[in-house]
Amino acid sequence: MNSRQNFDSLLQKLKEKLLTLSELVEQSLHNSVESLRTLDGELAEEVIAGDNKIDDLEIEIDEDAVRLIATQQPVARDLRKIISAIKIASDLERVADLSVNIAKVTIRLQGQKLVKPLIDIPKMAENAQKMLRVGIDSYIKEDIALAKQLKDMDDTIDHMYKSILNELIELMVQDSQIVNQGQQLGFAARYIERIADHITNIGESVIYLVSGKRHELND
């Protein structure tokens, strides 16, 4: 017999809200990169406008978590579930903020012609999106092995970031006219790199949730 059905259903609701948040954030990340690739200002505006909803949901998750701690006296795994929900929500919210930053790059580049078609940055972003899916999957399944995959994925992104940056620097050295655009694209790559770091944090939260142990995925 489960003597804490009410508490369990509240924990389940918290998890569902977090999954809703992750869907919104995934969408925001996807749209921001798409807006950059196609220089679609309208889509970028959509990303920026959608961020309020994400912020509100993060606050809601935070408040639900605090209420559960205050009223249910959770310990052990129950407590870790709630603590990791707070942390994952916070990392997701940061991913959304960085997506907004990418969308802002799109807006700053409005009216400009790209020096060359964007290939590597969308590829890097695609990897980040894959990471987000793996991170969320590891949370849903409470799967440590899956969460640990994020480390290698993050390393790949770090390499991509470095090579994109080097390429941009080369281009800017050759042609000072494109320094502004090059700088903006460098920012965008940096934002994606930061996004990947936040996703490794999600993996770390999952490992903590399942095992109670701290495990660094990003060093």
Place this chain on the structure above:
Amino acid sequence: MAIIEVKDLNLYYGEKQALKNINLEIEKNSITALIGPSGCGKSTFLRTLNRMNDMIKDVKIEGSVKIDDVEIYDKNISVEILRKNVGMVFQQPNPFPKSIFENVAYGLKIHGIKDKSLLNEIVETSLKGAALWDEVKDDLKKPALGLSGGQQQRLCIARALAVSPDIILMDEPTSALDPISTAKIEELILELKKDYTIVIVTHNMQQAARISDKTAFFLNGELIEYADTEELFSYPKDKRTEDYITGRFG
């Protein structure tokens, strides 16, 4: 240093085995909480530490309980001296129907202390030790039963302290008290740790988590898990412990 060492302890009430092969060491100047569902053996275990089970009919005890390296179940052990050394506080405050002063002085008088000024001095230190002095210092001659429940329980603690024990056993000492009195007793227990070793049975798991250094989880007469309290309430190793402390026990 371990002040209490229990080895291969088995206890039977007639045919029924109430404690199964308990092994456990308790450090000096620590607070140890015993938790577990009703009938798990935690109170029985507590009572083996000052031989309170001796009074129960048909009890059979095997194994070893050492306090300060002395086997307390040895034939030549004086139970009176043992209980002076290992005091006890119960669930219901049980002051004698006497004055506050007499309650605290009672044990001293039994042990032959008659010197008035010495009695006065020990009563005062004991009441201070139990954080009750300021509330009762002008009413020492008044009946103890006129005190509130929380004050009565602190009086019982003072009574236990008066005979200067090393160890104080507490059997659900706050379960009959309101939250404020409970908080006072908990603060007091934390204070007492400086000078005494405390073993406490509690049904209130938050209480165990708040005040104890180590927690022992009992189930069906077995010691399932014994660990640092922080660890036991954060990452219990045994599934049964986790189920119990998260309230999913059924």
